[in-house]
Amino acid sequence: MQMTDLNVIAFPGGFNWPLWVGQKIGCFETEGLNVVVHATRDSRSQMSGLQSGDYQIAFTGFDNVLAYASDAGERAPLDPVALMGIDNGLLYLVGQSRFGEVSELRGQRIAVDALSTGYAFVLFALLEAAGLSTSDVQLESIGGVAQRFEALIAGSQEASLLVTPFDLMAQTHGLKIFERALNQLGAYQGVVAAATRAWLADNRDTVVRFIAAFRRALDWMLDRANRTEALEVLRDNLPALPEAILIETADRLSGTDEGFFPMARLDRAGMETALQLRLKFAPRNLGPVDQYFDENPWIEADRRIKGDIH
Known part of the structure; x- marks a missing residue:
């Protein structure tokens, strides 16, 4: 199988756990993807890197998608679109x-x-x-x-x-x-996986395979039967974290109250909250929330998972 390189840029933190798991247990490799995760210092450099093509997918706050899609960001405008929901921000x-x-x-x-x-x-x-x-x-x-x-x-x-x-x-x-x-x-969409619409248009199959692989990694990580191995992955990637905090972090991230969205699906109500906050505190011409996400790749990936297609 020919491998496709995929550069993902994300903020540092435990919310990258499924990415690390996917790398460790081969979920991305199974889908023909060579995923490299890069750390960003701030949203400006993250979105600049997405725009330049240095990175293909950004794990970023949904509000950053709104900001840069509406030309409200602190760098040149681009056309990001949210593809997958990770958490409510924690x-x-x-x-x-x-x-x-x-x-x-x-x-x-x-x-x-x-x-x-x-x-x-x-x-x-x-x-x-x-x-x-x-x-x-x-x-x-x-x-x-x-x-x-x-x-x-x-x-x-x-x-x-x-x-x-x-x-x-x-x-x-x-x-x-x-x-x-x-x-x-209440409901809030925190981290999302986003790409530019231009890149998505030319790489839709890659995105579908990435979402499917991420979903499989997330499912494996949330399965209590894999708890020991999953913790080891988190420990390896956050070596400076004291053990007690690492365990509490893992419990929070894998919990039902405010952890990872179990199916990595975007939360429409949470996205609407983010949009309304932006309209309130930085009034400008923004469209309905549907303009800022595309759930079709997630739906295709869901079918892929249920059909176990590789």
């Missing part, structure tokens, strides 16, 4: 422990990836629920979750949104979790 507002609640962050420095992309609007919603507007705090764009975590530890920022396992790691450094985003938002 987002937590974390800050210095000297603050008792979110409302006490008035006037403080709060780190974001980018001011108009990423999960900035989720942060704005959490601040608003606590009676704060964006003008009440000092928003600073410093990069992806790893950079924001480091800034919190260093004390150069007072708060930021973190994703699992960074929120758990933050607690071990004496930081405080103020709020879980889902408590305020």
Whole structure:
């Protein structure tokens, strides 16, 4: 079988677990794919790499798809489309422990990836629920979750949104979790697998095979019979994570409350929430949510899985 190279760019974190599993147990290889996972520092460089063709698939927040599809991103516009749903974001507002609640962050420095992309609007919603507007705090764009975590530890920022396992790691450094985003938002589409429409048009079969392979890896990973081996994959890829946090991360990611979407299917209600947040905090001409995702490759991959076609 001739192998197809596929470069995937993603933020660092436990939500890459199914990708690592797929590489480890040969799910991608079975579909004729040589998948290489690259880490990104921030959404701007991630989307720039997608646009240039250096990477073919990005694991990114659905709001980034909205931002760059609507020319609201912090780089040149492109035509990304969401193809597969990974999770609901696993987002937590974390800050210095000297603050008792979110409302006490008035006037403080709060780190974001980018001011108009990423999960900035989720942060704005959490601040608003606590009676704060964006003008009440000092928003600073410093990069992806790893950079924001480091800034919190260093004390150069007072708060930021973190994703699992960074929120758990933050607690071990004496930081405080103020709020879980889902408590305020309800349904929310966090990470998605996205590609440009132009690349998708020329590589549809590759995308279908990638989704099918990812689904098989996810199914294997979520099967309790494979728990020991799956944990080993997570451990190998997050070697600096203390064992207790690694186990808690695994439990959260594989749980039914806020973990991976079991079939990696996009959450329409969650995508609508992301769209409404963008319309609220950065009003501009956006179309209906259907314009920003294409579920047909997922449907084709689902048929492929059920028919066990390779």
